[in-house]
Amino acid sequence: MNDPLSLPGGHWVVPGNRWDLVPDEPRPPATVTVVVPHYRQQAQLDRLLEALTLQTHPASLLQVVIADDGSPTPPDVGAYRDRLDLTVVRQADHGFRAAAARNLGASAADGEILCFLDADTVPEPAYVENATRLPAAVPDALTVGRRRHADLTGWDPTDLRAWFSEGADAPPELTEPGWLRDAYAGSRDLLDADRRSYRFIISAVMTCARSLFDEVGRFEESFTSYGGEDWEFAHRAFDAGAVFAHVRDAVAWHDGPDWAERTGEDRQDKNLEAMALAPLVTDPAARTHGVVYAVPQTVAIVDTTDHSAASLLVTVGSLVTSGDTQVWISGPDAAALRAQWGDVDARIHVGVPENTRRSRFVVEVRGRVRLGPGSLDRLIDLVDSTDVGRVVVGAQDAPALTLTTSRSAARARRWAGTLDVDTDDLADDLFGTAVVGPADVDISDVELHPRLAW
Template sequence: MAPLTAVVVPFFDQQSQLDLLLTALELQSVGPDAFEVVVADDGSPARAVLGDRPYATRAVRQENLGFRASAARDLGARATDAEVICFLDCDTVPEPDYLRTMTDVIRRGDKRCGVVAVGRRRHADLTGWEPARLRAWLRGDGAPPTPLTEPAWLREGYRATDNLRYADDRSYRFVISAVLGMTRRTYLRAGGFDPGFVGYGGEDWDLANRCWLSGCDLRHVPDAVAWHDGPDFADRSTEHTAVKDRETLQLARVLTDPIARGSGFMWPYPATVVRVHGHHDIGPLAASCSSWLAGGDVALWFVDRPRVPTQLPPDPRLHHGAPSNQVLQRCRYQVDVYAPLALSAPLPHLIPDGGLDVRIGTEIVARVRHTRMINRGADNAPAAVVDGRLLDDSVTLESRWGGWDK
């Protein structure tokens, strides 16, 4: 029988820090039979030594193809059948009630979509600490380390959202993989950590964003404390700007939040997916497609066609068939269009906080829904309504684009 909780630890040549982490896990108040530890080795020169522990341990390993902590976490998560997965970085030391506090919040979460829990990561210099000294501190018999500064932006983010109870589309920024937990079902439903991330940072924001869009609640758990060995990245890197810029560009490929990717570029995953239903005359269809694409970060799928109409330009935003799961997990809005029509304004200007129905007369000819609404089963909730303009073959495409059809 699988333990109820798996602790997944990404590892690369950090044996002394791993020794501290594994020692701290011996002192967890949930007891050793309640969890297992999966150490996910990112291709270290020397394999991790797990030692003799009162709880179950095992290691999984991937080839060294660069800094791939995201792939290592995913490898570890998919190696376990535990109901709950808690991710702890190898350079963190959890306090004795960490797992109990985190798993209590996770198991009480939303039964339909789940909850993503993020603990409190504190900072201290644990250089030179041995397991015996750590054990004494955590048992209350020894002196604690001197705390280092916690990132102010994280503290403010949690304060402003009441520990993420009032999260929104941009609260993924307050989720960090060092102290992260969710059910296995939630993890797999959102697609898990992306193995394609190479280099420092960003994979936690990507996963948190997908979890949010999948309908999950987010929750900061301030009583679930784990101590990071050393200062925050911003305080320890001499190349902070260059590293963060590389992280931003990697994230922009997958994160469809407008503030994460700016404007002007065309990215692999669009913020808005438009599914075009039906077979329409090419002139009205072209005019309708150009109207939707004018919204900016948009891509179209002709769901009823075996190929993109050959008369349309070779635009990489035009596709046939159904959007992939990876696209639907990351897009913010999903649109279904049932007739060729022109919008009264670019799509981003029309979308309210909820959904949007576009009608011609009394007929709904397009539906716009936030991906989170769809996954929470709220896509049939009352939506704002705007009027559209039906495009037929009574006017030529030349006249429409030339503005002579007014």
């Protein structure tokens, strides 16, 4: 595993998900904006704001933006104007729009780091300091704090201050969701994050650099009911090269039980969430029903050089039958070659894709090849088992096929200019490349004029 690479300003680019390799060295605290989505939660908001006045992070570097989702009465923050740098932004009440509210709040942020906290949480005094430490050092980092649960019924800001600052009794603690606790323990606080770890990033206690948030594309505002927008954002961020970490000492207390725990039994709501996520999340577990979505897991680009219409048909056909894959055929004669097929397959396109970043993989084919049943799955399994960013099939200087993760490509694109290095070389340094022989993954050559007749 390579060492982390130094960036200007005391920042670092780490290989893979290895945030543990970041040098433990003092650095000045960053400017932070806490973004709080809010809807008719005045008592809970008062407790949150009180908790923010107790933070160990320097008050001069802390901004708080309340993003109100159309409450009938605007949130009252007058009691905290002289203790916090406060901004209130509002949007009209068009139903549950927490994702849009978070985006609205982020748009008003001045801080380098965005710290998302739901209004029904109260962060412990070191929360902001601990949650922002890694994103301040690693701009690719997307961190999730530890959300614990307590019964705060009847508690006011004075009670909260007594608990955090004067050693008074804590409120009754409620059960912590086992699915999250076990996930963090099993992944060493997401150090061992994989393609499915997006499920363990919850927006109620999420922190990242504002630059990463903007580059990833912010929260998807089509989510208009509870749940889903954090999974979709985290999934997209992972494919954009984000580094996942669970910060267990960044503790925020949620007021009440985990009423929306995703392992619950409200099947109708869970189905609605699943159907909203499936078009946007290319996790195979989300797509077990056989339908085709606009965003495929794998984008394949086939160079038509040295192809006949028949050989191209064989190559492309072996790709589109390889699971959740769409194919673009590229070359000056691509349209003419495809016209000879007479097909109407919507999974096949002429030209080059405009944007592959929501897909997990990009496959580039430069020869006349046929993928056997399961060939693409073998390549994907190799990526998952080794965490490499690219697999080369054939000679590395003239491969017949390459499979590249969007994750490795995105992180390399982000920093290659700053580091003044080649993008492919940087991706290789950060994630590595595996080279396999065609026969090892059941990929074979195709004749210029293969037999198609029956």
